[in-house]
Amino acid sequence: MHTLKRVRLAIFLGILPSLVIYLGIAVLPIAISFYYSFLNWDGFSPAVFVGLDNFIEIVKDIVFWSAVKNNIIMMGASLIFQIPLGLLLALLLNRPLKGIKIFRTIGFFPVVISSVIVSLTWGMLYNTEYGFINGILSAVGLDAWQHNWLGDPNWAMVSLCITYIWQNCGFFMVIFLSALQGVSNEVIEAAEMDGATGLKRVLFVTLPMIRDTLWVTVIFSISNSFRVFDLIYVMTAGGPAHNTEVMTIYMYNNSFTSLRFGYGSAVSIFILAFSLIVIYVANKFTNKDN
Known part of the structure; x- marks a missing residue:
């Protein structure tokens, strides 16, 4: 028993530095934001306690719910396109x-590029006057298909989703590659001997064997879609007319542009709540067969 206590103490001391860092950079800021969410504070004048007024105002704000809708669109684009593309x-x-390692590196390359660089590059591709996309459409005689891709309310969100998918599908590719390399060759060979080849082998052999990894990518995809900020901020800053504004940009604008730090903190609590609810529901689905 004495030895067991010493082992437990050694384990605790080993994880203590990481635990302290986690509490300092993750848990403590959430607690501080929760405290500020009940205040009206501009960062300079004394803070005033307003109770639930910030939360009530958020619920009544149409722009906030538009931001929620845009986050759901980003989440849907990630689930429907990013994960399948990464798996493919x-x-x-x-x-x-x-030379397969070269192609793997190329596939993962967009993930390691700064989001600002990605945003600026794709912004030039989407540019109305000298952008590559409109240039190609003009060259093949499809001038009628040209658009102000980031300025048109009907196309701005679609354009951002395409960029978001391109940037992050390599991340899921690496996760799936790791899982696929863990699939036993004997199982694959046995499936081929039984006539399971091509798409049939993927659907009925490979995917069931990496099911747990697939659900992990779903959780990653959901959480990432609620944290997206820099990509959209650089490309559109939430415009035109809030049509591409997501919750993180809504929070940023209210906190640092309007200097409503209490209100922005309340928004951050909403973002946390939405994320936890969606991830909880996803976990329920992933564990239903376990």
Whole structure:
């Protein structure tokens, strides 16, 4: 028993530095935001306690609910396109071919590029006057298809989703590659002997064996979609007319542009609540067969 206590103490001392850092950079800021969410404070004058007024104002604000809708659109785009594209790339690159590591690096490259660089690059591609996309459409005689991609309310969110998918599908590709390389070759060979080849093997052998990884990517996808900020802020700053504004940008504008730090803190609590609820529901679905 004495030895067991010493082992537990050693484990606790080992994780203590990481625990302190986590509490300092994650839990403490959430607690401070929760405290400020009940205040009216501009960062300079004395804070005034307003109770639930900030939360009531948020619920009544149409712009906030528009931001929620845009976050849901980003989440849907991620779930419907990012994960399948990442899985497809992983399946294509999970082969013992010469030079395959180069293609894997190219597939992962957008993930390691700064979001600001990605935003500026895609912003130039979408540019109305000299952008590559409109230039190609003009060159092939499709001038009628040209758009102000980031300025048109009907196309701005679609354009951002395309950029978001391109930037992050490589992240899921690497996760799926790791899972696929853990699938036993004996199982694959046995499936091929039983006639399960091509798409049939993927659907009935490969996917069931990496099911847990698939659900992990779903959770990652949901959480990332609620944290997206820099990509949209650089490309559109939430415009035109709030049509691409997500909750993080809504919080930023109210906190640092309007100097309503109490209100912005209340928004951050809403973002946390939405994220936890959606992830909880997703976890319920992922664990229903366990």
